[in-house]
Amino acid sequence: MQSVSNVALGEELDRLLVLLQIPPEYEVSLTGGSFDEGNMVKNIEACEWLTNAIKNLEASNLDPCYAKLRAVREKRAEFVLLKCTFVRRASEFLRNYFPGLIDSMLNDKDNFTQKGQLQRPDHADMRYKCRTYARLLQFIKSLDKSCMIPLRKAYCHSLNLLIRRETREYSNELRNSSKASKSSTPSFEGPAGVNQPAGIADSPAEAYSKMITAFIPLLVDESLFLAHFMCFEVPTSDGSDSDEDSTPKTSGSSGSSAKPSNNSSADLGVLNECVQEMLDGIQEDFYAIVDWAFKLDPLSCIPMHGITDRYIAGQKAEVAGYVSVLLDDLETRITILFSRIEKYERNVKQVGVVPYIPRFSQLAARMEQYITGSRDLVDQAYTKIVTIMFVTLEKIAQVEPKYVDIVLLENYAAFQHSLYxxxxVVPTLAKYYHQASEAYEQACSRHINLVIYIHFEKLFQFARKIEELMYNMSPEEIAFQVGMSKVDFRKMMKSSLTGLDKTITAMYRKLQKNITAEELLPSLWEKCKKEFLDKYTTFLKLIAKIYPNETVTSVNEMKDILANL
Incomplete structure (x- = not known):
């Protein structure tokens, strides 16, 4: 029996010892091996072994009688230390690898547009080299997820330098070498004559089309590749791995139709922040093309609008959110420029409700009485008229920058009142009613915030300074910064809240001053008091962290003061 028991014990110990031994070839890779391309197969094998070794020594995967053994605890600690060492080395390597890879591309002039020769960007070779480390990144994420943040930053920052240079040089060459730029007059007549020198683009709109066609598919692809390569848990394509296809596509596809998990939604938000970091700044080169095209030929806005719309319609990739934002911004810019061509009447000192708003409500009431059969044409007319009304209203409001929000809130309120x-009963008008309601609330909010800030500037500047300092230091340290001591705080509070009755009365008068529609004043004042109380409540929560023992006017006291005025 003793002999049988000893044999069984030996076999059991052998099984346990397998879990506790580090194969020598893996130990070399994990502690000091090279991350050169030729060694990556060994490194990945070592990663797989280490991941499984740590998992096998978790209490949940062991017989309870072994989980507390000293040898097991010590080995588990040793494996975790090995993991930390490996992840640190791998992360450091990749943080240096990405900038090095991009630097080599930046130093090769053949990668970029040169005089007389447009060079469409090609990142296939770069992505091929990056894929060598795709599995390594997956292991880094599984071993220590927090290491992905600096790695993603290093990758996005490096790629940003490359893409910005590509867009800048492409955009510059389009403008410098296009036939359109060789003429000082706008090209209304159509394509240039045969005797004109050959250029990269025959018209401003064609130059814009080339820019969009060269870069939008690339930007979508880079967004999809980033999502896959940097291990984001988001749907990136409709079944095919995005990083396996490096050829430019017209648009990205939205991915799985299944409901995204909470992790997926959170990751999508972080991914889009990374995409923005990777692409931020390139918008200026697109804007430059749009502005240049408009300057040469204002009517080029029409085809540019169509080109942009086509790409917006084809853009479905959730992970390429920044590309959608860029296209929307371009469309807005083109629309604004085109609107400058339109002639419209503007009263330089426009106050009160513009005449066409009450007229429209009368027109709409009349049209509703005469509808017979289909109402499609009437709804189309509403859409066209109201769109022009709102656009023109925004232009009129801009004439006097001081009164922008007053003009908007009064007119949007009048629109709602006249069409209530x-x-x-009319869904199309209901849509514009809600649009006017939202625009009214936004204008109110902006105006009220301005009035509050004017009268309590020191208070909110002090709060902003605290918020800025809290990014870099603990609340306890802030009171020892220059200008932030308890004495400084008391002085600021005294100057801000002394004569509070007069300040709040002044706020009311400021609201009242330029409003021509007096019926709006009570609701505006209520909004103003509520907004001020919200801001003051937030302020007190903030200063309670920094100056916990200071006596200040409470929210309830402030509420009473406001109620009595």
Whole structure:
């Protein structure tokens, strides 16, 4: 029996010892091996072994009688230390690898557009080299997820330098070498004559089309590749791995139709922040093309609008959110430029409600009485008229920058008031009623915030300074910064809240001063008091962390003061 028991014990110990021994070839890779391309197969094998070794020594995967053994605990600690060492070395290597890879591309002039020769960007070779380390990144994420943040930053920052240079040089050459730029007059007549020198683009709109065609598919692809390569848990394509296809596509595809998990949604937000970091700055080169095209030929806005719309319609990749934002911004810019061509009447000192708003409500009421059969044409007319009304209103409001929000809130309120009954029964008008309501609330908010800030500037500047300092230091340290001592705080509070009755009365008068529609004043004042109380509540929570023992006017006291005025 003793002999049988000893044999069984020996076999059991052998099984346990297998879990506790580090194969020599893996130990070399994990502690000091090279990350050169030729060694990556060994490194990945070592990673797989280490991941499984740590997992096998977790209490949940061991017989309870072994979980507390000293040898097991010590080996588990040793493996974790090995993991930390390896992840640190691998992360450091990749943080240096990405900038080095991009530097080599930046130093090769053949990668970029040169005079007289447009060079469409090609990142296939770069992605091929990056894929060598795709599995390594997956292991880094599984071993220590926090290491992905600096790695993603290093990758995005490096790629940003490359893409910005590509867009800048492509955009510059389009403008410098296009036939359109060789003429000082706008090209309304169509394509240039046969005797004109050959250029890269025959018209401003064609130059814009070349820019969009060369870069939008690339930007979508880079967004998809980033999502896959940097191990984001988001749907990146409709079944095919995005990083396996490095050829430019017209648009990205939205990916799995399954409901995204909470992790997936959170990762999508972080991914889009990374995509923005990777692409931020390139918008200026697109804007430059749009502005240049408009300057040469204002009517080029029409084809540019169509080109942009086509790409917006084809853009479905959730992970390429920044590309959608860029396209939307371009469309907005083109629309604004085109609107400058339109002639419209503007009252230089426009106050109160513009005449066309009440007229429109009368027109709409009349149109509703005469509808027979299909109402499609009437709805189309509403859409066209109201769109022009709102666009023109925004232009009129801009004439006097001081009164922008007052003009907007009064007119959007009048629009809602005059169409209240019709909007309840006509869905198209209901849509514009809600649009006006939202625009009214936004204008109110901006105006109220401005009025509050004017009268309590020191208070909110002090709060902003605290928020800025809290990014870099603990609350306890802030009171020892220059200008932030308890004495400074008391002085600021005294100057801000002394004569509070007069300050709040002044706020009311400021609201009242330029409003022509007096019926709006009570609701505006209520919004103003509520917004001020919200801001003051936030302020007190903030200063309680920094100056916990200071006596200040409480929220309830402030509420009472406001109620009595």
């Amino acid at each position: 009954d019709l909007a309840n």
